Amino acid sequence: MVPEATPLSAARQGAPLRGDALRPVASPSARGETFAVVRALVIVGVLALLWISRGTRGDGAGDAAELGFAPWQRAFATLPAGLQRDLRELHEAGEEAVRWRGDHGGWPTSAELAALAIAPFAPRPGAPPRAFVRSDAPWLIQYLGHAEGARALLLQVLEPRPGENEGEGGTPLPPDEQHRILPDGKVLHVSYWIGPEPQGDSTPRGVFLADPARHGFEQVLFGSPAATPSAEAR
Amino acid sequence: MARWVDRLVFALSAVVLLLGGTGSAQEAPPAAGPTAPLRVGVTLHPYFSWTRAIVAGTDVEVRSLLPGDVDAGSYQPRPEDVAKLKDLDVLVRNGLGHDDFIAAMLTAAGNSSLRQLTPSDATPTLQGAHGEAANSHTFISFTNAIQQTYYLERELAKLRPQHAATFHRNATAYARKLRKIKADAALALAEVAQPRVATVHDGYAYLLQEFGLEAAVVIEPAHGLVPSAAELAAAIGSIRREQLTVIFTEEGFPAPLLEVVRREAGAAVHVLSHVATGDYTDDKFEREMAENAAVLVRALVPPTKSGE
Numbered sequence: 001m002v003p004e005a006t007p008l009s010a011a012r013q014g015a016p017l018r019g020d021a022l023r024p025v026a027s028p029s030a031r032g033e034t035f036a037v038v039r040a041l042v043i044v045g046v047l048a049l050l051w052i053s054r055g056t057r058g059d060g061a062g063d064a065a066e067l068g069f070a071p072w073q074r075a076f077a078t079l080p081a082g083l084q085r086d087l088r089e090l091h092e093a094g095e096e097a098v099r100w101r102g103d104h105g106g107w108p109t110s111a112e113l114a115a116l117a118i119a120p121f122a123p124r125p126g127a128p129p130r131a132f133v134r135s136d137a138p139w140l141i142q143y144l145g146h147a148e149g150a151r152a153l154l155l156q157v158l159e160p161r162p163g164e165n166e167g168e169g170g171t172p173l174p175p176d177e178q179h180r181i182l183p184d185g186k187v188l189h190v191s192y193w194i195g196p197e198p199q200g201d202s203t204p205r206g207v208f209l210a211d212p213a214r215h216g217f218e219q220v221l222f223g224s225p226a227a228t229p230s231a232e233a234r
Numbered sequence: 235m236a237r238w239v240d241r242l243v244f245a246l247s248a249v250v251l252l253l254g255g256t257g258s259a260q261e262a263p264p265a266a267g268p269t270a271p272l273r274v275g276v277t278l279h280p281y282f283s284w285t286r287a288i289v290a291g292t293d294v295e296v297r298s299l300l301p302g303d304v305d306a307g308s309y310q311p312r313p314e315d316v317a318k319l320k321d322l323d324v325l326v327r328n329g330l331g332h333d334d335f336i337a338a339m340l341t342a343a344g345n346s347s348l349r350q351l352t353p354s355d356a357t358p359t360l361q362g363a364h365g366e367a368a369n370s371h372t373f374i375s376f377t378n379a380i381q382q383t384y385y386l387e388r389e390l391a392k393l394r395p396q397h398a399a400t401f402h403r404n405a406t407a408y409a410r411k412l413r414k415i416k417a418d419a420a421l422a423l424a425e426v427a428q429p430r431v432a433t434v435h436d437g438y439a440y441l442l443q444e445f446g447l448e449a450a451v452v453i454e455p456a457h458g459l460v461p462s463a464a465e466l467a468a469a470i471g472s473i474r475r476e477q478l479t480v481i482f483t484e485e486g487f488p489a490p491l492l493e494v495v496r497r498e499a500g501a502a503v504h505v506l507s508h509v510a511t512g513d514y515t516d517d518k519f520e521r522e523m524a525e526n527a528a529v530l531v532r533a534l535v536p537p538t539k540s541g542e
Contacts, residue, residue: 076358077359077360077361081443081448082446084358084360084443085443085444085446088358088377089377089444091357091358092377092380092381095380095381095384099406103402116410116413117413117414117417118413119420122417124420124424125420125421125423125424126424126425127424183398222357222358222359223355223358
């Protein structure tokens with residue numbers, strides 16, 4: 001048996017009693033107890049709201065910032081289904097254009113891509129036609145396509161300047177979605193963009209866009225942000 | 235003096251022998267280098283068809299890791315399947331949750347030199363209907379198949395550069411074949427009046443999206459899970475509310491449940507292939523996907539327009 005080590009057991013055993021050990025405990029008043037409960041509820045409520053807002057932040061700029069995107073970048077997964085379809089096709093077309101570049105040494109015209117039935121260069125049955133124009137600036141190739149009532153689509157490819165090929169000299173390339181290597185070792189930067197909403201789109205048609213973001217274009221990133229560093233997006 | 239000369243001659247002879255030995259070792263062909271036939275294992279049927287299409291005419295071996303009659307969703311690893319991994323050079327896997335069983339098999343096989351390829355990395359992914367994870371059915375789509383074929387071609391060419399030109403030519407021809415099937419179906423589906431449909435499971439999201447269609451209701455609560463009575467009732471309610479007239483199902487969904495949905499929702503049921511069971515053949519993907527495209531047309535285009 002373990003003896004109780006309380007003042008009462010000590011008194012029973014004849015030990016001297018300490019006065020402060022028997023201080024009466026006052027029960028809280030109904031008002032005080034209500035206040036304590038309300039305070040606890042407020043704390044729980046605030047924490048819950050913080051948690052909920054963390055999980056349901058919008059899919060716009062806030063979400064992009066959270067993902068580590070630049071202000072002009074947008075995640076493919078956040079786009080509406082129709083636009084996702086357009087971009088999925090543009091992604092495939094970008095792949096084909098790069099293959100053409102590797103096979104032929106130059107870039108295909110929009111008509112050449114359309115002739116191979118490669119959407120969105122080839123007309124989509126039942127949809128307004130999308131007119132693509134290719135513009136070439138030194139080391140930069142753009143395919144810009146406008147369609148009535150739809151956001152513009154832009155495929156942009158950056159070629160290396162002579163003597164500036166990335167990855168040469170043993171520097172490994174980042175494993176991201178923008179770098180593509182041609183059979184001759186040249187490293188390309190391929191990016192995909194969507195224009196502003198059609199009603200506010202004042203982009204000049206058929207011209208080279210030196211800085212698409214300045215014209216309200218958004219670069220679409222398909223993969224994880226960790227694999228697509230924003231610093232080299234433009 | 236003579237002793238010193240003897241030592242010098244001995245030392246020079248040793249150096250010559252050592253250099254000669256090194257030289258002969260460099261000239262010997264490597265036992266299992268890049269010239270040896272590449273052994274590629276795949277977890278899913280589409281990967282088999284795509285890889286076979288790429289490597290046609292070369293000595294690359296393509297090996298299915300699962301028996302043909304088992305869907306990856308219900309597969310339980312067997313010792314004889316683990317054995318297939320032991321001497322593989324390359325493994326082609328989904329990597330988005332569709333073949334997670336492979337991780338334990340890899341550990342058991344102990345093949346540390348295996349190179350893993352995940353073609354899903356080459357495609358933009360969609361979010362699953364339930365939860366936040368990516369939809370792992372990236373292989374049920376023409377567009378995705380083309381991009382994933384190109385990805386596999388690039389990666390295999392790195393491993394066997396001597397076959398790069400053949401891989402490239404084959405992949406291009408295969409992509410054109412798939413694109414033709416897709417373009418014909420897109421033409422037939424251009425004037426679909428009701429692009430919103432119901433599906434039994436989430437696997438057809440990529441296929442539907444590339445034809446401008448949308449799965450407004452997905453009946454299974456998660457991939458491969460049979461819905462409870464309450465979940466089935468809720469799905470039927472949603473199909474009625476959305477006024478959907480077409481349900482796409484897979485072969486394996488329980489027929490009695492399907493009959494309940496068909497009767498109560500008043501919608502027509504059509505079967506789409508998951509390209510997930512049956513013999514591993516070179517043309518399985520294109521054949522079953524062509525049939526899927528034909529099913530979409532039959533289900534959504536009135537007979538007068540579809541030519542029936």
